[in-house]
Amino acid sequence: MLEAPFSLLKERFGITFELNEDIIPTAEDLHITLFRMLPVLNLSDEDEKIAEFVVYNIDSSGRLRITAEEISNIYGIDKSKASKIIQLVMDTFSEEISTLSSSIPFEHYIQPDVFIDLEHVEVRQITVKDPLLQKALEFRNETLLKIAELVRKVNEYFFKGLRKYPQVITMSYAARTLGMSVSTISRAVRDKFASTPRGTLPLRVFFGKGTNKEFVIHEIRDLLAKYPNLTDRELSVLLRSVGLNISRRTVNKYRNMLEKTGRLNE
Numbered sequence: 001m002l003e004a005p006f007s008l009l010k011e012r013f014g015i016t017f018e019l020n021e022d023i024i025p026t027a028e029d030l031h032i033t034l035f036r037m038l039p040v041l042n043l044s045d046e047d048e049k050i051a052e053f054v055v056y057n058i059d060s061s062g063r064l065r066i067t068a069e070e071i072s073n074i075y076g077i078d079k080s081k082a083s084k085i086i087q088l089v090m091d092t093f094s095e096e097i098s099t100l101s102s103s104i105p106f107e108h109y110i111q112p113d114v115f116i117d118l119e120h121v122e123v124r125q126i127t128v129k130d131p132l133l134q135k136a137l138e139f140r141n142e143t144l145l146k147i148a149e150l151v152r153k154v155n156e157y158f159f160k161g162l163r164k165y166p167q168v169i170t171m172s173y174a175a176r177t178l179g180m181s182v183s184t185i186s187r188a189v190r191d192k193f194a195s196t197p198r199g200t201l202p203l204r205v206f207f208g209k210g211t212n213k214e215f216v217i218h219e220i221r222d223l224l225a226k227y228p229n230l231t232d233r234e235l236s237v238l239l240r241s242v243g244l245n246i247s248r249r250t251v252n253k254y255r256n257m258l259e260k261t262g263r264l265n266e
Contacts, residue, residue: 052204112124113144116152117196147188148194167206220255235251
């Protein structure tokens, strides 16, 4: 019942700035604007994550601060595919990048929607005059608060610095635990950012089908660069120590992939 008003709210006011009688934003944040527009690219979930990373690396002058080769290395994709995604983002949003790139200082690029610390969570408040929209906002805030509290509990060790990577929560587990639908969880975390003890992060990094493949590949490559004689079992144990629970068989698969593609020596 409240989804229609919330959709209207997003369409009319955007998803991140605070609105009241005294504060009227003069320009939208470049990154948040582009994050919100990413669905128009009609990409797969995995490719949209890469496009999101591209957007995050556009600086205050509208220039890209990362190369196709670096994206290829991080996500384990062909350089040509990385180039196509970069080109798609830069071409599709060229007008927005040109208009907004110099309007807001870099330090204001990412405004967190939720604040998570070791003891509690808080949702950034947005105020509007329309009572129906305000009710929709309250529903949004309640949903975000519950999700953020789950993230805080599950990732206590990550936030304390005892894990190198976040503990990924599956959408189905979050839905069962919070008594919500998977689609509600998915919509709630989309394009949202959390201020945490480990920095400001997209809420999406805490959710997925399992351990993030890019994290695992990056860590295996780093470990083998330092200790090339490690066995698959030893790698599996070391990965567990940084919060990546990967079987020896999976380690072997990624190791072989790195060797075949020549990425171990990058």
